[in-house]
Amino acid sequence: MVAFADKMKESIEEYSQFIENYKVGVENLAAMEEVALATTEKEAVYSDGKRTLYRYKALKKGKICAVPLLIVYAMVNRYTMMDIQEDRSLIRNLLNQGMDLYIVDWGYADRSDRYITMEDLIEGFLNDAVDFICQKHKLEKINLLGVCQGGTFSAIYTALHVDKIQNFISMVTPIDFESDEGLLNIWSKELDVDAMVDYYGNVPGSIMNQGFLMLQPFMLSIQKYINLVDSMADQKQLENFLRMETWIFDSPNQPGEVLRKFLKDLFQENKLAKGEFQLGNRYVDLKQINMPVMVIYAEQDTLIPPSSAKALVDLIGSKDIEQLSYPVGHIGMYVSGKTQKTLAPSIANWINARV
């Protein structure tokens, strides 16, 4: 009985402290300004409508890699994840390794983008961006790093323009969508994509957010915030949390026709892995990819199962293939402490050995 009474006392004191932390945290939140993401300095060098190509300002003094690296992020979220805060920034880490970095910003689609196609994005903007960089640097080829859905776009582009890519890196990129490991793969099979796109036009970012939250509804909707309370009194930790929170819910609307093709041809029919995918009137044959390729995947990725990302290895014609993995989740690839020190040097060293 005495032990139980002690326990009750502890319980009430713990909860009391919890509420106190919460109250302080609420006051901190009220006093905070908007958090800033992606603060690494960059310059817009080319644009087409809402899509912009940025070049990052060099951070490293001294030798910079002669062949620039273009990063193509996904459209379903913002590229700002790669530069979320100063001490968790793959962008900064790559710049510190002497990479000459460019990045594609797909922008925020609105109703006027209702009918843009994947061909417009890949053969249009992405190709123009590559040409721009080549002309600026008087090169015939550049290095390309594709991330997640951006990696799928990049793989398609590379297969169609092998003469323009010197080295290709795919990072947590879905290639084989047949897997039943990921919930998105399972759910997408039963989705009537046409009904969804025909109604919404551009599929709202809020729908995408709901879909992602549904992958871990309790953890992401409730427990995450309970866990937050203990650190709410710490201004810095709260800011870090808010940056992530800002990024998570900063989902652009998805251009209807791009999403229609992506879901139907890739998620549902797995055409790319089967060699049946067409962009415009051209078939995309991944076997055409013959330059050095690095495949990076996250071992605990529930969004893009490792098998989906690793499938690229067997589908390309390259002889020089390197695989790199980390024991992290999808987002952890950019923000986890496990990757901060080694991911960027691995990429940079690999590229430098091949330019």
Next chain:
Amino acid sequence: MENIFGKGSTWLENWKEVQENLSKQYEAWGESFQGKQGTPENTESAFQDWIKAQNDLSKQFLEIGQSIQENFTQSQKKVQEDTSNFMGFEVYQKIFQSWLEALGKLPNAGDFSKFQTLFEQNTNIFENLFKENLLGLWGKHQNLAEEFQKFFNMQAVWAPNLGEPYQKLVAEFTKVLNQFQLSPKGWGNAAMKEFFEEYEQKFSKYLAAQKLGINRERDAKVAQTIAAFIEHCKVHVDYMQILNETSTEANTKVSKKLSECVAEGKAITSFKELAALWTGENEATFQKMMRTPLYAKIQGEHLTTYCQYKKLSNELLEEALQETPFATKCDLDLAFKEIHTLKTELRHAKKERQRFANEVTQLQDELQSLKLGIKELLHAKEEQSLPAGTTKSKRTTRTPKTKK
């Protein structure tokens, strides 16, 4: 806000002290009764003291339970004043509050043999909390209530076209539907599914029938929209049903785990541990369910039927807006499609132009090369025809004099 937790801590110290004294008193009373025959007066007064002490204790338990409840309510209100529920974990506060109350209601806190029964009595608190708050995450039922209102408005406009018998049917169904609770629990009710199936059966012939009169196209569209709405409602019931069942399964697991902990003498009294347990069990149970083909099918149908219904509903609205000077979504989409086509053609044209320009440049370069080549050839030939040693003459171009 009164610091009940401070008060609670003091109360527990007092409670500990009272229990220790009572235990000593009981021990002493037992000894004196054991060895001796005991004096009736002493025994009776000790027993009465003991009963009074236990009554005081029960009263204190009741008070602390009430205080805990008040404090939770106050803290919730305070939190709501400050943050307007932006965090969304008040469900855990309610669960924790109920849990502490359940523990606090034990007649004798050390008597865990009675705990199982008492806990089972309190599981209703958890069930209702879990279901209502869980399904709030999937808040479509609230939007659906609004859609129902629109649906009935639509029916009211359309029903007179089909005469009195149909209108009577509509009134009958409206009455039945109003009896259903439009909450997540109500939506997952099997009776709700039967209602919609019966509705569909009775109304489908009216909905599918050819329409007559000048407004027949509009009436047909309305009928299609109603049919699509009913289809979505049926799927929504399935969706809520599977969520309800999974929620119950998860809740049962949580209850079981809590009981097991108590039985092992390790009752969870930490708010964070309780929250983590609830999250963990629900996440695991729902993850397992969400991987099933059945769930994928129902979820897919849920989204599809919703989109189909809303598309038809929007088309009706757009038709109504045709009479007004407002541009509709469809109008804008047509314009954007045209713009996109033009932009695509322009891009291709630019590329073609660039290609032609490149070809022209190439041809010009080739022509220039040819010219140079011919010039050199002629020059070389000329030099060959001259006798050896003869210096090359300068080529001059004589311009003929023009006659005046």
